[in-house]
Amino acid sequence: MIDILKRLLGNNDNGHKAGGLNNEHDLTVAICALFVEMGRIDETFTKKEMVAVIDILTEKYGLAREEIDALMAEADRELKESVDLWQFARVINDNFSNGRKEKLIERLWRIVYVDGKMDAHEHYLMNKLSNLLRLSHKQMIDAKLKVLHGDESADR
Template sequence: MLNRIRRLFEQPDRALESLPGPDRLHLAAACLLVEAARLDDTIAPEERARILALVRSRFELSAEEAEELVTSAEQVTEGPAQWYAFTSRLKDSFDYEERVGLIEMLWEVVYADGELHHLESSLLRRVGGLLYVSDRDRGEARRRVMARLGLPVGPGVPDP
């Protein structure tokens, strides 16, 4: 996997297309996670650590592979956001439950610093729509993450 991702930067014009299917999907998902973390202009150390843990666990990667994937995602996402390119690939390749799982991963990243920035909330709404994840399932994923992280969940907590 590492060599295939390194080749991505030797052939930037081919970007995601230069990778085999699973690597392409892993990179697209990691790019969305990095975009979510970067929306408030910085990737906090706890957000990056969360991204590393999520991709390592979800994609069954070694620590080195996870680091390489996240570093590659950070490089790919420099400049203008490319949400549509990443989400369209994932929508076509992930089943519905996998897409809901990705939304849950995104919630974990945006809440890694303990607060939700309005741009992060907007991203989750847009990505949820692009992945064809219902508002209800997106909200349920958010509540699961908040409960897991020990954040207040309930009627007094507004939905983004």
Template sequence: MLEQIRAFLSGLRGDDKTSGPDTSDSDVAAAALFFHVIGADGVVDPAEARALKDMISEEYADSEASKKALIEAGAQAERESVDLYAFTSVLNRSLEPDAKVHFIELLWRLAYADGYRHELEDHVVWRIADLMGVSSRERVLARQRALKDAGISEEGDTGDES
């Protein structure tokens, strides 16, 4: 009886590890935000999905198994999320200022993976940057670097951010 009460209380606190991904893990939080950005416009382009997988391989996973697990955990965490703060607060605790700017640049790279930036993707990246304390200047510079890396001219950009 006492064990059932403990299990019930653990479930209320979120201590039950079988209930979902560990959103206190910074890699899961990052992956969830990646999914949030590429899904912001309602369409996950194959190029965006491929870029997300490549980015997780390059930046977060050291094996194919860990990449697959992180992708699944990130996707599930994003589906179950109610706001961005749950993820950005985890990243705020674990990332240094330069790493935060790098993370915002990664988000821009995902937003540009399909060749243009949709205004909803723009808004999501802006909001994440704001929640992470990345200045407007750093956010714009990160966007410009992502544009350059994607080979997209500033004039070809469909977003309205200056």
């Protein structure tokens, strides 16, 4: 399990505080919870959105499908028990640098635009998450433009 979490979190950088397994696990669940919430914000978690989330967790975090299924199930449980998204954003803010939060926002934009459009619910949630993650409007828009213009280096 520790190896799974290390792959999910990637290399430690200045923005990632050292923490125990519980801290890393909470961070993993928080990231996945934001992906799941973005996918279902319009009350329809489409197959394209599900595939986008799975692809991100596979390509960018190196998780196997069975690991992803377990992680998504736990994130879903946590979302159902939560009052709002602040608890997930707090965990991310405590562990990620601004640069890593920008990458996370880019990945969320990938989920938004998997169907080629953004609806009002997705727009609202992106603005809310940008604020919760303490990112500026410019950082959010820059991430959006990278995704819209297909900048492959944007998500590395």
